[in-house]
Amino acid sequence: MRETSWAPSEERAKPKTAPDAATLLAWYDVSARVLPWRVRGSAKPDPYRVWLSEIMLQQTRVETVLPYFAKFLARWPDLISLANARQEEVLSAWAGLGYYARARNLHACARTVSAEYSGRFPEDEAELRRLPGIGAYTAAAISAIAFGRKATPVDGNIERVMSRLFAVEEKLPAAKKALARLAAEMTPAHRAGDFAQALMDLGATICTPKNPACTICPWMESCAARVRGDQQTFPRKIAKAEGRLRKGAAFVVIREDGHILLRTRADKGLLASMTEVPGSEWSADYRASTKAAPLANMAAPLANIKWLKAAETVRHVFTHFPLELTVYTAQAPARTKAPKGMRFVQLRALGDEALPSVMRKVIAHALEFGGKQKSKGRAKK
Numbered sequence: 001m002r003e004t005s006w007a008p009s010e011e012r013a014k015p016k017t018a019p020d021a022a023t024l025l026a027w028y029d030v031s032a033r034v035l036p037w038r039v040r041g042s043a044k045p046d047p048y049r050v051w052l053s054e055i056m057l058q059q060t061r062v063e064t065v066l067p068y069f070a071k072f073l074a075r076w077p078d079l080i081s082l083a084n085a086r087q088e089e090v091l092s093a094w095a096g097l098g099y100y101a102r103a104r105n106l107h108a109c110a111r112t113v114s115a116e117y118s119g120r121f122p123e124d125e126a127e128l129r130r131l132p133g134i135g136a137y138t139a140a141a142i143s144a145i146a147f148g149r150k151a152t153p154v155d156g157n158i159e160r161v162m163s164r165l166f167a168v169e170e171k172l173p174a175a176k177k178a179l180a181r182l183a184a185e186m187t188p189a190h191r192a193g194d195f196a197q198a199l200m201d202l203g204a205t206i207c208t209p210k211n212p213a214c215t216i217c218p219w220m221e222s223c224a225a226r227v228r229g230d231q232q233t234f235p236r237k238i239a240k241a242e243g244r245l246r247k248g249a250a251f252v253v254i255r256e257d258g259h260i261l262l263r264t265r266a267d268k269g270l271l272a273s274m275t276e277v278p279g280s281e282w283s284a285d286y287r288a289s290t291k292a293a294p295l296a297n298m299a300a301p302l303a304n305i306k307w308l309k310a311a312e313t314v315r316h317v318f319t320h321f322p323l324e325l326t327v328y329t330a331q332a333p334a335r336t337k338a339p340k341g342m343r344f345v346q347l348r349a350l351g352d353e354a355l356p357s358v359m360r361k362v363i364a365h366a367l368e369f370g371g372k373q374k375s376k377g378r379a380k381k
């Protein structure tokens with residue numbers, strides 16, 4: 001066991017052996033998850049696939065990424081085809097995957113690599129980090145997995161594994177540097193990419209946040225926290241304050257000829273350039289209106305339509321704050337013109353729009369509410 005300032009105290013039980021890369025790699029050879037961007041044995045990974053998967057996996061679970069990865073590969077099988085796509089097409093294909101800055105950066109990165117690197121990703125971590133959307137973790141992951149360079153990507157999963165393996169008492173986020181150093185020190189010069197993926201698999205499938213499956217862990221004998229018996233209490237963390245709840249209103253206008261009123265968000269900030277239904281600002285002190293004209297200042301074509309307020313709000317949680325939207329619905333006559341800066345889009349063409357998850361929820365909620373109102377109306381007749 002290496003000497004560290006955060007090592008468990010003397011009276012605590014200690015493992016008899018130190019964790020090593022070879023043990024983890026032997027486990028990986030028989031237990032690796034089969035994923036479409038991975039190769040086995042001596043086959044060479046495709047840097048485009050590795051990069052695409054790493055961008056999609058940022059803050060997102062593997063199961064969620066799989067269908068998007070397949071869709072992107074079918075549509076843009078290589079970097080050049082993605083670079084030649086229009087940004088709206090990429091945003092639209094990304095819709096539902098969240099963290100939309102990633103899609104814009106993905107496209108910008110494809111264009112940069114195509115224009116400045118003749119379509120080939122650089123191998124070096126530092127050079128990869130200069131590309132749009134590639135931070136320290138992703139650069140290390142691509143460098144190690146796609147090119148076999150000695151690099152160590154460290155995310156929350158790997159921090160958790162390291163903190164348990166060495167029973168690191170220092171609290172996150174201050175402990176980040178120490179945890180990254182521990183992971184880097186364990187990384188072998190040979191098979192660095194497999195080591196990175198083995199750590200990712202271990203963190204995702206065995207050393208999970210709750211109830212880690214220590215009895216089937218390849219490092220069971222050498223894990224300091226497991227030997228002490230308090231592995232679930234790691235990593236130590238400073239309690240963080242939750243973002244304050246923001247509220248707002250969403251206005252869903254459906255035209256009688258099956259069109260919905262939409263607009264495009266500003267090209268900077270949260271959900272930049274994505275599609276949305278018109279709505280209010282989102283703020284902590286928003287008060288939902290009970291009056292019938294929440295969009296009273298909407299331009300003339302829609303100034304006099306009748307609004308209904310859906311009984312239930314729509315909730316969504318962003319990284320930094322939870323959001324609660326009051327949904328108002330209205331029906332407009334066929335062929336009503338859209339106010340300036342907005343457009344009517346056929347409901348059946350919604351799949352082509354870059355709609356973020358929160359807006360999908362709003363529209364689904366409004367359509368369900370509209371359906372119930374219609375049935376009530378019919379029942380009264």
Ligand code: SF4
Pocket residue numbers: 161164165206207208212213214217218219220221223224225226231
């Ligand atoms: S023994 Fe348990 S706590 Fe330790 S690394 Fe393995 S799964 Fe995690």
